[in-house]
Amino acid sequence: MTTTTTKREARPGLLGALVHALRPRRRETLSAAVTINRPRPEVFLALQHLDQLSSFMGGAVIVRSSGPRRLTWTLELPTSAQAEWELELVEERPSEKLAWRATERSALPIDVHVALVQAPGRDATELHARLVLGRARLLPTGAAKLFEKDKLKDDLRRLKQILETGEVLHSDASIHRGRHPAMPPGEVHHGALR
Amino acid sequence: MKAACWMNRRQVSFEDVPDPRILNARDAIVKVTATTICGSDLHLYSGFVPTMQRGDILGHEFMGEVVEVGPEIDDLRPGDRVVVPFAIACGDCESCKAELYACCENSNPNARLPEKLMGHATCGAFGYSHLSGGFAGGQAEYVRVPYADVGPLVVPRHLSDEQVLFLSDILPTGYMGAEFCEPNPRKVIAVWGAGPVGQMAIASLRMLGAERIIAIDRFPYRLKLAQERAGATDIINYEDTPVLEALEELTAGRGPDACIDAVGLEAHGNGLQYAYDKVKQSAKLQMDRPLALREAILACRNGGIVSILGVYAGYVDKFPLGPLMNRGLTIRSGQCHVHRYMRRLLDAIEAGDIDPSFVVSHHMKLSEVAQGYDWFLHKQHDVMKIVMHTAA
Numbered sequence: 028m029t030t031t032t033t034k035r036e037a038r039p040g041l042l043g044a045l046v047h048a049l050r051p052r053r054r055e056t057l058s059a060a061v062t063i064n065r066p067r068p069e070v071f072l073a074l075q076h077l078d079q080l081s082s083f084m085g086g087a088v089i090v091r092s093s094g095p096r097r098l099t100w101t102l103e104l105p106t107s108a109q110a111e112w113e114l115e116l117v118e119e120r121p122s123e124k125l126a127w128r129a130t131e132r133s134a135l136p137i138d139v140h141v142a143l144v145q146a147p148g149r150d151a152t153e154l155h156a157r158l159v160l161g162r163a164r165l166l167p168t169g170a171a172k173l174f175e176k177d178k179l180k181d182d183l184r185r186l187k188q189i190l191e192t193g194e195v196l197h198s199d200a201s202i203h204r205g206r207h208p209a210m211p212p213g214e215v216h217h218g219a220l221r
Numbered sequence: 222m223k224a225a226c227w228m229n230r231r232q233v234s235f236e237d238v239p240d241p242r243i244l245n246a247r248d249a250i251v252k253v254t255a256t257t258i259c260g261s262d263l264h265l266y267s268g269f270v271p272t273m274q275r276g277d278i279l280g281h282e283f284m285g286e287v288v289e290v291g292p293e294i295d296d297l298r299p300g301d302r303v304v305v306p307f308a309i310a311c312g313d314c315e316s317c318k319a320e321l322y323a324c325c326e327n328s329n330p331n332a333r334l335p336e337k338l339m340g341h342a343t344c345g346a347f348g349y350s351h352l353s354g355g356f357a358g359g360q361a362e363y364v365r366v367p368y369a370d371v372g373p374l375v376v377p378r379h380l381s382d383e384q385v386l387f388l389s390d391i392l393p394t395g396y397m398g399a400e401f402c403e404p405n406p407r408k409v410i411a412v413w414g415a416g417p418v419g420q421m422a423i424a425s426l427r428m429l430g431a432e433r434i435i436a437i438d439r440f441p442y443r444l445k446l447a448q449e450r451a452g453a454t455d456i457i458n459y460e461d462t463p464v465l466e467a468l469e470e471l472t473a474g475r476g477p478d479a480c481i482d483a484v485g486l487e488a489h490g491n492g493l494q495y496a497y498d499k500v501k502q503s504a505k506l507q508m509d510r511p512l513a514l515r516e517a518i519l520a521c522r523n524g525g526i527v528s529i530l531g532v533y534a535g536y537v538d539k540f541p542l543g544p545l546m547n548r549g550l551t552i553r554s555g556q557c558h559v560h561r562y563m564r565r566l567l568d569a570i571e572a573g574d575i576d577p578s579f580v581v582s583h584h585m586k587l588s589e590v591a592q593g594y595d596w597f598l599h600k601q602h603d604v605m606k607i608v609m610h611t612a613a
């Protein structure tokens with residue numbers, strides 16, 4: 028789901044401008060998969076505690092527990108507005124499957140399904156994620172990007188990184204979009220070549 | 222600190238940049254003592270690798286002294302003298318566990334870019350464009366080294382910088398390309414390109430037991446070095462000798478049993494093919510000029526092995542797929558899995574089985590890096606490998 032709230036300091040007009048009428052109009056499914064070089068029970072356990080792995084969302088989204096089996100996802104938007112949605116864990120089959128559904132407070136119904144399959148012949152885990160986005164009302168612009176396949180894949184890659192290596196790897200350029208510290212400070216940045 | 226920055230095509234300058242910081246718990250900061258320019262850097266310099274940004278710090282072959290480590294690093298200490306592999310690898314993913322370090326699945330924060338361009342993501346690397354993660358490079362006074370518990374190799378003080386620096390790239394690269402050929406005394410092996418990578422491949426072939434090795438290039442000083450120091454038994458200067466004919470003659474019609482491409486995407490040539498590739502490349506219709514590779518495939522003996530070390534960036538034209546398929550050739554290739562070979566090659570250096578320092582042709586100060594690129598690109602002053610030192 029998506030409820031959109033504004034922080035106190037944000038001017039009311041700003042949010043109006045920000046909220047574009049947005050997809051999805053119809054139900055839409057996004058799916059992506061990743062192979063994680065850890066045994067299934069370990070991956071399963073990690074997924075049960077996603078609030079402890081927020082960094083897999085790449086920084087912009089904070090995941091915290093908001094009650095038993097409930098997770099609240101908060102997206103900080105550049106305009107100091109926020110988008111928030113809450114998911115409830117509705118299905119859990121040890122080492123095999125997890126499913127979350129947006130709670131009744133949600134403006135955007137999202138179902139999240141995760142299936143875990145053992146990789147062929149070894150103790151690694153294939154994680155198949157599917158996001159089903161229901162009929163939406165309004166979604167702030169910044170939030171729309173969260174529901175794109177590329178973003179989902181990046182999130183899964185980061186989840187894999189955390190489970191395999193302990194944390195999300197950065198380069199100066201991956202933390203700072205555009206100009207980054209690993210270049211001469213006075214230089215005018217001309218953007219990517221080609 | 223000061224660092225060599227890519228400013229534009231054919232423009233490198235020595236600039237003031239912020240000092241690197243620890244960004245991840247498994248990082249180390251290394252104070253660079255020696256670094257060098259690779260043929261791969263020339264591809265960036267010439268503007269053939271996409272996603273370079275003005276100001277990016279270059280360099281992926283370097284060594285130095287550890288000055289700081291992240292909280293998760295306990296096997297490296299400030300003061301350790303290390304050589305760092307050019308490819309960044311986590312040591313934990315399935316590729317790393319299989320010792321395919323240059324296929325590391327976790328080391329590229331920009332994995333999405335190469336995935337789109339190449340089908341799957343490639344590993345992170347130092348100073349090698351945003352396609353390779355946007356990591357700052359080691360042609361600098363200091364460099365941040367991620368996964369410092371996996372990459373850096375501590376090297377003993379009694380070996381000189383020139384002896385161990387090339388463990389970061391060209392020696393393992395040449396060795397891998399040689400190993401791909403499954404060398405033995407019965408085989409004749411031809412190596413296109415007598416640059417530093419070709420020289421390391423030839424020296425490694427020798428160490429691995431090959432007895433007939435043919436070096437191909439157009440610079441007499443490089444061919445001479447290949448013969449006198451690396452261990453080539455025959456040389457072909459393609460400017461005055463047609464290569465395919467010469468190889469046929471040297472192998473009594475069979476063709477070399479294995480062929481190494483140590484040239485890559487900036488191959489040079491004389492004929493129509495070269496003109497064709499060059500036009501397509503400058504019009505950006507083709508990223509690579511695969512001249513040497515085409516020739517290597519045509520030359521290779523039926524059922525033989527083609528080992529590709531030269532770097533290519535994209536998709537190529539007029540690739541001799543029919544000859545490759547119908548004559549049952551095997552292609553082996555890759556960015557070097559440096560970590561896999563470093564330890565054993567350090568042992569070989571210590572034992573005196575190989576001494577890669579024979580490719581050093583010049584010493585410079587890091588501040589002279591712009592001149593270094595210019596000389597190396599144009600092969601001026603009989604340049605082979607330029608070792609650049611930071612001010613003491």
Ligand SMILES: NC(=O)c1ccc[n+]([C@@H]2O[C@H](COP(=O)([O-])OP(=O)(O)OC[C@H]3O[C@@H](n4cnc5c(N)ncnc54)[C@H](O)[C@@H]3O)[C@@H](O)[C@H]2O)c1
Binds near residue numbers: 261263416486530
């Ligand atoms: N696979 C890896 O991990 C890896 C690592 C390091 C370098 N490389 C690549 O290896 C290649 C060589 O690197 P280098 O440092 O030796 O560079 P270099 O530019 O010094 O050497 C290339 C040599 O090839 C010769 N050459 C050009 N066209 C030729 C042709 N048609 N036939 C025969 N020889 C020809 C040139 O005269 C030159 O001597 C580059 O493409 C570089 O990117 C790959």
Ligand SMILES: [Zn+2]
Binds near residue numbers: 260281391
């Ligand atoms: Zn290199």
Ligand SMILES: [Zn+2]
Binds near residue numbers: 312327
């Ligand atoms: Zn890895």
